[in-house]
Amino acid sequence: MEGIEAMHSNTKSRLVTLGIVALMASRALYAQDAVPPDAAMKKAVETRQAVLKLIDWAWQPVAGWMRKKAPFDAVAFQKSGARIEFIAPLLPEVFATDTRQAANVKTQAREGIWSHMADFKAKADELVKAGQALSAACKSGDQAATMKAARGVGKACSACHDSYKDKDI
Numbered sequence: 001m002e003g004i005e006a007m008h009s010n011t012k013s014r015l016v017t018l019g020i021v022a023l024m025a026s027r028a029l030y031a032q033d034a035v036p037p038d039a040a041m042k043k044a045v046e047t048r049q050a051v052l053k054l055i056d057w058a059w060q061p062v063a064g065w066m067r068k069k070a071p072f073d074a075v076a077f078q079k080s081g082a083r084i085e086f087i088a089p090l091l092p093e094v095f096a097t098d099t100r101q102a103a104n105v106k107t108q109a110r111e112g113i114w115s116h117m118a119d120f121k122a123k124a125d126e127l128v129k130a131g132q133a134l135s136a137a138c139k140s141g142d143q144a145a146t147m148k149a150a151r152g153v154g155k156a157c158s159a160c161h162d163s164y165k166d167k168d169i
């Protein structure tokens with residue numbers, strides 16, 4: 001009798017353990033699939049747009065020169081390149097929150113970002129390299145080399161925008 005009872009309680013405790021493990025596993029799955037709360041998604045959108053505004057701010061002095069709206073300024077453009085190189089690595093991080101299901105937020109981000117994160121990251125890396133090349137070219141003071149490097153930055157911006165950003169309305 002005693003033996004049977006011991007067996008019984010053993011089976012019972014095994015079942016309980018199994019139940020707990022299953023519950024934990026389903027919770028883990030739920031946590032993975034869960035959509036972030038609206039407030040978190042709104043904040044994520046605001047943060048990434050702020051980073052892009054900052055990149056744009058760093059870039060504008062060079063863009064103005066390319067459009068012949070400002071004179072060549074090696075020191076300022078070197079700073080632009082260095083700033084872009086410094087800020088661009090943040091892009092994959094500030095896009096880590098999947099906001100595909102965000103309601104009532106204005107965003108130009110395309111859904112493909114979260115299904116092609118490796119490519120998105122590669123495009124951010126291209127911008128890092130282009131920023132580096134721009135500041136290196138400015139150091140030489142060579143305008144032709146600077147223009148070539150600046151075009152490289154412009155290309156890195158549009159390569160990502162073409163795939164992952166909605167057109168401006």
Ligand code: HEC
Pocket residue numbers: 045048049050052053055056059084091106107108109110120121123124127153154156157158160161164165166
């Ligand atoms: C790796 C991808 C990527 C790269 C590289 C990139 N962008 Fe963007 N950019 C985006 C996405 C995606 C958005 C839309 C973000 C949103 O609305 O949530 C955006 C939005 C913007 C915006 C609008 C920000 C706002 O006010 O909401 C500006 C300005 C901008 N980018 C400028 C630039 C410039 C300038 C460069 C290059 C120096 C650049 N971007 C490089 C992906 C990129």
